[in-house]
Amino acid sequence: MEKLTIKDIARLVGVSTATVSYYLNKNYSKMSKVTREKIRVVIEETDYRPNSVARNLAKNENKMIGVSVADITNPFTSAVLSGIYDACGSKGYQVVFTNASGSYQREAVNINKLRQEEVSGLIIDPVDPDNPIYKVLSNDTSVMLDRQSDSPKIDTIVTDNFKSVSVFTNKMIKSGYEELFFVSWPLGSISTRVKRYEGFLDATQYANNDHLVTFEDTLETVDLQEKLQTIMHKFPNKKIGFFAMNGRVLIKLLHAMQDLRLSYPEDYGVGAYEDLEWMGVIKPGISCIHQYSYEIGLKSVDNILKKIESGKNTNAKPKLIVMATKMVIRKSY
Amino acid sequence: MEKLTIKDIARLVGVSTATVSYYLNKNYSKMSKVTREKIRVVIEETDYRPNSVARNLAKNENKMIGVSVADITNPFTSAVLSGIYDACGSKGYQVVFTNASGSYQREAVNINKLRQEEVSGLIIDPVDPDNPIYKVLSNDTSVMLDRQSDSPKIDTIVTDNFKSVSVFTNKMIKSGYEELFFVSWPLGSISTRVKRYEGFLDATQYANNDHLVTFEDTLETVDLQEKLQTIMHKFPNKKIGFFAMNGRVLIKLLHAMQDLRLSYPEDYGVGAYEDLEWMGVIKPGISCIHQYSYEIGLKSVDNILKKIESGKNTNAKPKLIVMATKMVIRKSY
DNA sequence: CTGTTAGCGCCTTCAA
DNA sequence: TTGAAGGCGCTAACAG
Numbered sequence: 001m002e003k004l005t006i007k008d009i010a011r012l013v014g015v016s017t018a019t020v021s022y023y024l025n026k027n028y029s030k031m032s033k034v035t036r037e038k039i040r041v042v043i044e045e046t047d048y049r050p051n052s053v054a055r056n057l058a059k060n061e062n063k064m065i066g067v068s069v070a071d072i073t074n075p076f077t078s079a080v081l082s083g084i085y086d087a088c089g090s091k092g093y094q095v096v097f098t099n100a101s102g103s104y105q106r107e108a109v110n111i112n113k114l115r116q117e118e119v120s121g122l123i124i125d126p127v128d129p130d131n132p133i134y135k136v137l138s139n140d141t142s143v144m145l146d147r148q149s150d151s152p153k154i155d156t157i158v159t160d161n162f163k164s165v166s167v168f169t170n171k172m173i174k175s176g177y178e179e180l181f182f183v184s185w186p187l188g189s190i191s192t193r194v195k196r197y198e199g200f201l202d203a204t205q206y207a208n209n210d211h212l213v214t215f216e217d218t219l220e221t222v223d224l225q226e227k228l229q230t231i232m233h234k235f236p237n238k239k240i241g242f243f244a245m246n247g248r249v250l251i252k253l254l255h256a257m258q259d260l261r262l263s264y265p266e267d268y269g270v271g272a273y274e275d276l277e278w279m280g281v282i283k284p285g286i287s288c289i290h291q292y293s294y295e296i297g298l299k300s301v302d303n304i305l306k307k308i309e310s311g312k313n314t315n316a317k318p319k320l321i322v323m324a325t326k327m328v329i330r331k332s333y
Numbered sequence: 334m335e336k337l338t339i340k341d342i343a344r345l346v347g348v349s350t351a352t353v354s355y356y357l358n359k360n361y362s363k364m365s366k367v368t369r370e371k372i373r374v375v376i377e378e379t380d381y382r383p384n385s386v387a388r389n390l391a392k393n394e395n396k397m398i399g400v401s402v403a404d405i406t407n408p409f410t411s412a413v414l415s416g417i418y419d420a421c422g423s424k425g426y427q428v429v430f431t432n433a434s435g436s437y438q439r440e441a442v443n444i445n446k447l448r449q450e451e452v453s454g455l456i457i458d459p460v461d462p463d464n465p466i467y468k469v470l471s472n473d474t475s476v477m478l479d480r481q482s483d484s485p486k487i488d489t490i491v492t493d494n495f496k497s498v499s500v501f502t503n504k505m506i507k508s509g510y511e512e513l514f515f516v517s518w519p520l521g522s523i524s525t526r527v528k529r530y531e532g533f534l535d536a537t538q539y540a541n542n543d544h545l546v547t548f549e550d551t552l553e554t555v556d557l558q559e560k561l562q563t564i565m566h567k568f569p570n571k572k573i574g575f576f577a578m579n580g581r582v583l584i585k586l587l588h589a590m591q592d593l594r595l596s597y598p599e600d601y602g603v604g605a606y607e608d609l610e611w612m613g614v615i616k617p618g619i620s621c622i623h624q625y626s627y628e629i630g631l632k633s634v635d636n637i638l639k640k641i642e643s644g645k646n647t648n649a650k651p652k653l654i655v656m657a658t659k660m661v662i663r664k665s666y
Numbered sequence: 667c668t669g670t671t672a673g674c675g676c677c678t679t680c681a682a
Numbered sequence: 683t684t685g686a687a688g689g690c691g692c693t694a695a696c697a698g
Contacts, residue, residue: 005674005675005676006675006676006677007675007676015684015685016684016685016686017675017676017677017685018677018678018684018685018686018687019683019684019685020676021676021677021678022677022678022684024676024677025677029683030683030684031683031684032683032684035683035684049445049448049449050449050675050676051390051451051674051675051676052449052450052451052676053386053389053390053395053450053451053674053675053676054390054674054675054676054677054690055675055676055677056386056676056690057384057386057387057390057674057675057676057677057690057691057692058675058676058677058678058689058690059676059677059690060690060691062386064429072411072414072415072418073408073411073412073415075406075408075411077411078405078406078408078410078411079406081405081432082405082406082432082434085405085430085431085432086432086434089431094429094431094446094450095429095430096397096427096428096429096430097418097428097429097430098418098422098427099414099415099418099419101415101419112382113427115382116382116383116384116385117385117386117427118384118385118386248610251610251611251614254614254615255613255614258614258616276611277581277584277611278584278609278610278611278615280588281584281587281588281591281615282587282611282614282615282616283591283615283616336691338690338691338692339691339692339693340691340692348668348669349668349669349670350669350691350692350693351668351669351670351671351693351694352667352668352669353692354692354693354694355668355693355694357692357693358693358694362667363667363668364667364668365667365668368667368668383691383692384690384691384692385692386690386691386692387674387690387691387692387693388691388692388693389674389692390674390675390676390690390691390692390693391673391674391691391692391693391694392674392692392693392694393674393675
């Protein structure tokens with residue numbers, strides 16, 4: 001069970017390693033039909049597989065793209081990864097991933113590891129798109145997705161956060177909801193949260209942040225619960241609606257409401273950004289905004305491979321690629 | 334922005350590449366404090382990062398472990414991957430993954446790609462643990478998880494399928510359920526499904542398969558719906574309970590029941606193998622069996638690195654490692 | 667303590 | 683159509 005090298009099979013066939021190398025690289029024009037066939041047979045019989053590490057070193061190109069993921073347990077991420085993998089596979093690239101688990105320090109470490117690994121491209125689902133680490137990245141070999149930087153240095157693929165939420169919120173308004181609230185983890189400068197909130201404001205025309213409910217992403221939901229209760233008490237005779245910034249926020253929201261013995265759509269209306277499996281199953285289905293996560297993965301690979309494989313140092317200015325979403329109307333408001 | 338090599342920094346410092354190499358490998362005993370410090374400074378200033386491809390070739394070891402995943406969109410898989418990543422990271426390994434999307438042909442292709450990549454270890458979440466491709470794998474460098482082969486050739490990490498379901502089912506029986514049904518995709522020879530069903534039979538002591546409900550994993554649920562209706566009609570005066578083989582089966586089950594205008598726990602009782610985020614949120618919470626997926630990921634890396642890093646060709650006989658589960662009792666029966 | 671040098675497995679001009 | 687040989691960036695004896 002010794003590891004075979006190109007030398008071994010060259011010897012077995014009775015040619016030089018160069019010829020075998022040509023064969024491996026499909027440079028068939030450089031050999032006779034006879035040798036070509038002989039090589040084929042030997043490789044097949046010995047089940048020889050060229051060492052791709054050596055190959056990568058020699059060609060100084062690593063057919064590998066690195067992915068830095070903010071949090072792999074996020075369902076959005078799985079779908080994106082799935083798209084990334086499929087697109088890479090069809091182009092002969094492997095994908096190595098790293099997971100920051102929501103920590104931007106870990107994210108920086110991860111990016112460096114990936115760069116050291118000599119990956120030929122980097123796809124980044126950032127914890128913090130303004131992480132200084134990204135300053136050193138070239139737009140020729142990287143692409144971001146989901147969250148965008150204020151001053152993007154590299155191409156970024158996002159969903160249509162602003163418009164989607166604006167349209168969705170307008171639907172709620174038309175359905176008679178009088179007081180709307182945007183529920184989210186602290187906005188900070190995280191673009192997805194901010195843009196969605198801006199879409200919300202665009203539809204509601206609220207002048208201040210009285211209709212923004214934020215809470216920390218911890219196990220406890222008492223804080224949120226109190227805030228919700230206050231709201232519900234404040235407008236006893238109005239139709240109150242909530243928009244959850246994402247699926248996990250929605251879960252917390254529903255949880256808290258349940259503890260308050262409140263049900264949708266009777267006591268309150270609700271919608272969310274993100275369409276998860278269970279949202280269509282639970283009793284009154286959740287109306288929400290569906291984003292095409294798999295396609296985002298596909299698109300990101302497309303973008304990066306185009307850059308890598310074509311021109312060298314285009315150094316083109318960063319593009320913002322906006323992906324459409326889909327309204328999914330069910331019974332939650 | 335030229336790529337620096339070990340030569341460059343050797344020249345910059347004024348030593349030979351060997352010394353620098355020693356430094357990189359923390360062989361500090363082989364140099365004076367002075368040169369050590371000089372090297373440190375230069376590396377820091379130039380932001381030099383050794384090319385790990387070259388390093389791998391020279392040492393003939395690839396600090397990379399490959400993961401073949403059956404279906405990355407499965408939440409179980411995300412959690413496992415998360416564990417794998419964390420464990421690998423702390424040991425200095427990168428992880429490259431492949432996704433079979435449920436196809437065992439693709440799985441075979443993926444495994445081969447991974448082997449070619451010279452990964453030093455292989456973690457396999459198999460579509461089909463009896464895939465012929467696994468015959469050629471060595472137990473010294475691979476480990477399986479979740480699904481097990483009839484005649485395992487390599488270490489396999491599984492959850493305690495049989496016992497968990499048996500215990501869980503017994504709880505349902507003690508709660509007064511008279512007719513219990515096991516709902517699943519076709520069992521085939523997939524160990525997780527079979528073992529869980531056997532646990533079910535162990536508790537219920539049913540002598541035949543009258544209480545097994547299987548259906549195909551397609552978008553339509555009419556088939557399942559009819560079967561459920563038949564059952565519900567057959568035992569009008571009994572307490573009927575269902576156990577879903579996994580989270581996705583449960584979703585279909587709930588969906589079908591909803592279409593039949595039936596609710597749990599009034600009309601029927603229900604439980605499931607797998608504990609997903611939403612199961613604790615929806616109105617009557619779902620009682621279920623929680624498996625420690627993240628820990629399975631951890632464990633698999635632990636297993637494989639121990640084998641890789643210690644002895645060479647132990648070729649020990651394959652072990653079956655069974656991970657405990659946890660009952661989560663909520664309100665669904 | 668430090669440098670020389672021969673590889674690791676494969677690729678790729680350059681000659682033959 | 684084929685082979686010889688140098689090189690990719692780094693490692694690890696072996697000398698000194």
